[in-house]
Amino acid sequence: MNKISPIEARAAEWISRRDRGALDEAAERQLDHWLAESPAHRVAYLRLNNAWGRADRLRALRPAAPTRPIKSLRTVPSPHRKPLPWLYGAAAAVALFCMAITVSGDSFGPSALQQFSTRVGARETVALADGSKLTLNTATQLRAAISTTARNVWLDDGEVYFDIAHDASRPFVVTAGDLQVTVLGTRFTLRREADRLQVNVLEGRVQLQVPGAPPTVLTRDESGLGTGKSVLVTRRTPRQSVVVTSWLEGRLVFDQTALADAAAQFNRYNQKKLVITDGVASSIRIGGTFEATNVEAFVRLIQSGFGLDVQVRDDQFLVASQRKAAS
Amino acid sequence: MTHAEADRWFVEEVLPLEAMLERFLRRNWRDDDDISEMRQEVYARVYVGAGNMRPISAHAFVLSTAKNLLIDRSRRARIVSIETYADMDALTLTAEPVPTERHVMARSELRHLQAALELLPPRCREVVELRKIEGLSQREVAARLGITQDTVERQVANGIRALAAAFANTGSASIKGPLGFVGDKGAAAL
Numbered sequence: 001m002n003k004i005s006p007i008e009a010r011a012a013e014w015i016s017r018r019d020r021g022a023l024d025e026a027a028e029r030q031l032d033h034w035l036a037e038s039p040a041h042r043v044a045y046l047r048l049n050n051a052w053g054r055a056d057r058l059r060a061l062r063p064a065a066p067t068r069p070i071k072s073l074r075t076v077p078s079p080h081r082k083p084l085p086w087l088y089g090a091a092a093a094v095a096l097f098c099m100a101i102t103v104s105g106d107s108f109g110p111s112a113l114q115q116f117s118t119r120v121g122a123r124e125t126v127a128l129a130d131g132s133k134l135t136l137n138t139a140t141q142l143r144a145a146i147s148t149t150a151r152n153v154w155l156d157d158g159e160v161y162f163d164i165a166h167d168a169s170r171p172f173v174v175t176a177g178d179l180q181v182t183v184l185g186t187r188f189t190l191r192r193e194a195d196r197l198q199v200n201v202l203e204g205r206v207q208l209q210v211p212g213a214p215p216t217v218l219t220r221d222e223s224g225l226g227t228g229k230s231v232l233v234t235r236r237t238p239r240q241s242v243v244v245t246s247w248l249e250g251r252l253v254f255d256q257t258a259l260a261d262a263a264a265q266f267n268r269y270n271q272k273k274l275v276i277t278d279g280v281a282s283s284i285r286i287g288g289t290f291e292a293t294n295v296e297a298f299v300r301l302i303q304s305g306f307g308l309d310v311q312v313r314d315d316q317f318l319v320a321s322q323r324k325a326a327s
Numbered sequence: 328m329t330h331a332e333a334d335r336w337f338v339e340e341v342l343p344l345e346a347m348l349e350r351f352l353r354r355n356w357r358d359d360d361d362i363s364e365m366r367q368e369v370y371a372r373v374y375v376g377a378g379n380m381r382p383i384s385a386h387a388f389v390l391s392t393a394k395n396l397l398i399d400r401s402r403r404a405r406i407v408s409i410e411t412y413a414d415m416d417a418l419t420l421t422a423e424p425v426p427t428e429r430h431v432m433a434r435s436e437l438r439h440l441q442a443a444l445e446l447l448p449p450r451c452r453e454v455v456e457l458r459k460i461e462g463l464s465q466r467e468v469a470a471r472l473g474i475t476q477d478t479v480e481r482q483v484a485n486g487i488r489a490l491a492a493a494f495a496n497t498g499s500a501s502i503k504g505p506l507g508f509v510g511d512k513g514a515a516a517l
Contacts, residue, residue, distance in 0.1 A: 012485070019480075020476065040367055042374065043373075044370075046342070047345075051487060051491035054490075055455070055490055057437055219354075230438050
């Protein structure tokens with residue numbers, strides 16, 4: 001994160017103080033003096049004041065209170081006053097019909113649909129007809145249709161590394177449920193879990209589109225998490241970038257990771273699952289680099305390193321903290 | 328320009344470019360820790376510069392100011408390699424199209440605000456939500472949460488900075504629709 005700027009802190013204090021109530025004359029003079037002291041003060045104040053004003057939009061999130069009648073409710077026009085509802089229906093039907101033609105025209109194009117999938121613990125690299133290379137991580141399912149006019153991929157489940165050949169005339173579009181990722185030529189990874197889509201951009205630009213909102217453009221070292229109708233964008237530190245691509249070498253990298261989260265990671269790669277049976281063990285923080293498919297080695301390590309009790313079953317390892325005192 | 332005019336120009340023309348400016352600085356500067364301080368410096372220089380004469384394009388003015396700052400800093404930091412200078416010359420000032428910055432709709436702004444709220448520490452978030460969503464005054468927030476007004480004031484100050492930072496990070500920095508003449512619309516900036 002960024003260093004805390006004393007000027008910014010001071011500007012925020014002034015705005016908050018003013019937000020608390022009107023400033024008295026002396027305070028008002030003090031503020032004017034501070035603002036006039038340096039353009040750096042003034043711009044910091046303007047910027048934060050603008051942000052705080054924009055936050056008024058949050059008012060839209062206020063839930064309607066059904067228990068309290070709201071006066072302004074009466075002024076809302078009744079939906080029955082809208083003219084000729086059947087006309088909208090007809091227009092919609094026409095629009096739908098046109099769309100259907102376009103879509104089917106596309107999907108019956110010259111491209112053949114290819115399907116790729118990997119087993120639990122497997123990792124495979126495939127080449128597409130356009131020269132792009134895809135690496136599929138554990139338990140991944142993907143379909144691809146590459147034609148002379150379009151490049152489409154559907155990520156149905158799992159995680160994939162994309163190294164996309166540049167071709168501005170044929171955008172490369174990945175569809176994951178309702179979310180869509182569009183690139184021209186770049187490197188990035190996608191991980192889909194049901195409705196969540198994690199995007200990690202390694203090079204170039206990636207456009208992430210969630211339904212009903214303008215697209216978000218992510219650049220190098222940025223990650224986006226798309227869920228339903230929203231996108232959260234973060235910048236990765238170099239260390240986080242190592243973590244998000246470590247699976248390409250079959251490794252899991254943990255840094256202050258809760259044991260429960262680490263177990264969830266191992267379970268993506270192994271049939272024999274790690275089950276942490278109590279909260280104390282779940283919240284133990286661990287770090288290090290591990291071979292994703294060698295869960296046995298990891299189990300031995302937490303057994304000896306943390307004195308955890310491990311019971312080996314046919315299809316799982318049960319991990320508990322009971323014997324902690326004995327270690 | 329008068330102060331009021333300069334303020335309004337800054338809020339309406341320069342602040343919406345913040346996401347673009349930060350990306351530009353990040354791409355061309357190795358230490359992310361310096362970015363917010365450099366952004367402030369660019370703003371101050373831009374503000375002073377515009378006081379003398381209002382630039383025709385805020386976008387170009389901000390970028391060239393940022394570029395000059397990068398060059399100044401590289402010299403001072405003595406980290407200049409031949410590549411750095413070559414890169415500086417190659418920086419195309421129009422690389423970032425303006426429309427992406429301004430085509431931010433009310434709905435997506437709300438999304439960004441929500442995302443920003445979720446990143447706040449719990450107490451700070453609670454205070455900001457009561458203040459901005461419920462529309463309570465600081466005094467009412469204090470009464471509702473059983474904390475002092477001074478604490479509320481402090482949490483609001485933290486919230487203000489976090490929200491401003493979130494606007495830059497999420498790539499939304501627009502305030503209002505298409506930008507026309509400075510004098511023809513919008514409330515006074517202060």
